[in-house]
Amino acid sequence: MADDATGPDARPPSTGRRLHRLRRRWDREAGAYDRAMAVAERRLFPGVRQQVCALAQGRTLEVAVGTGLNLAHYPAAVVAAGLTGVEWSPAMLDHARRRAADLDLDVDLRLGDAQDLDLPDGAFDTVVCTFSLCAIADHEAALAEMARVVRPGGLVLLADHVVSTSWPLRLGQAVAELVSVPLAGEHFRRRPLRWVEEHGLDVERHERSRRGVIEWVAARTPARPAP
Numbered sequence: 001m002a003d004d005a006t007g008p009d010a011r012p013p014s015t016g017r018r019l020h021r022l023r024r025r026w027d028r029e030a031g032a033y034d035r036a037m038a039v040a041e042r043r044l045f046p047g048v049r050q051q052v053c054a055l056a057q058g059r060t061l062e063v064a065v066g067t068g069l070n071l072a073h074y075p076a077a078v079v080a081a082g083l084t085g086v087e088w089s090p091a092m093l094d095h096a097r098r099r100a101a102d103l104d105l106d107v108d109l110r111l112g113d114a115q116d117l118d119l120p121d122g123a124f125d126t127v128v129c130t131f132s133l134c135a136i137a138d139h140e141a142a143l144a145e146m147a148r149v150v151r152p153g154g155l156v157l158l159a160d161h162v163v164s165t166s167w168p169l170r171l172g173q174a175v176a177e178l179v180s181v182p183l184a185g186e187h188f189r190r191r192p193l194r195w196v197e198e199h200g201l202d203v204e205r206h207e208r209s210r211r212g213v214i215e216w217v218a219a220r221t222p223a224r225p226a227p
């Protein structure tokens with residue numbers, strides 16, 4: 001899908017040379033992504049996608065949908081209510097669209113930037129983001145966008161690899177980031193839960209495993225204050 005396409009792909013994602021390079025990296029990796037992810041998933045976080053997606057309700061947005069590995073796991077009622085996926089890599093998005101077609105799912109998969117969503121405030125009942133906040137350049141801007149587009153009292157579902165609870169692993173993560181951040185934009189020591197708590201979302205479920213490296217969170221944005 002070209003960046004200058006019309007319709008749902010009309011808005012060009014993040015600009016800037018570094019972001020352009022990072023986005024191209026995802027384009028190059030798109031063909032091998034599912035195989036690599038299947039290995040990581042089996043070893044590190046079996047069942048997490050299923051658990052997280054099963055909690056989605058109503059109109060749902062998936063941010064940085066990648067190749068659409070979560071698509072098969074949403075409840076039918078979510079697909080019926082309207083499932084939208086945003087992704088900035090045209091090649092990853094092509095894979096997601098093919099997967100949706102194979103699964104016979106009627107979903108809206110569009111090119112866009114997680115840090116600057118071209119979507120109205122409060123448009124969704126649920127926002128999902130899995131294994132992407134480690135890779136989004138400004139992950140706090142992306143979290144703020146998720147909180148903006150979900151309705152008051154809506155659900156934010158996050159899963160990712162995060163900073164470990166074990167100091168030797170944290171040390172390894174810090175060393176790995178010396179290479180992974182400049183070369184691939186990949187962060188190992190982020191913790192989206194901190195942002196969620198600092199911004200007043202109400203954590204309803206939270207699970208952490210693998211020496212703290214795998215974490216998922218279900219949180220609700222504050223309900224609109226009474227007038």
Ligand SMILES: C[S@@+](CC[C@H](N)C(=O)[O-])C[C@H]1O[C@@H](n2cnc3c(N)ncnc32)[C@H](O)[C@@H]1O
Pocket residue numbers: 013014023026037063064065066067068069070086087088089092112113114115129130131132135136137
């Ligand atoms: C590790 S993959 C995860 C994909 C998918 N969420 C999953 O669970 O398999 C990270 C994804 O984030 C996307 N991404 C990174 N920065 C982005 C941004 N600013 N806007 C939208 N997508 C972004 C990448 O293109 C890639 O598809």
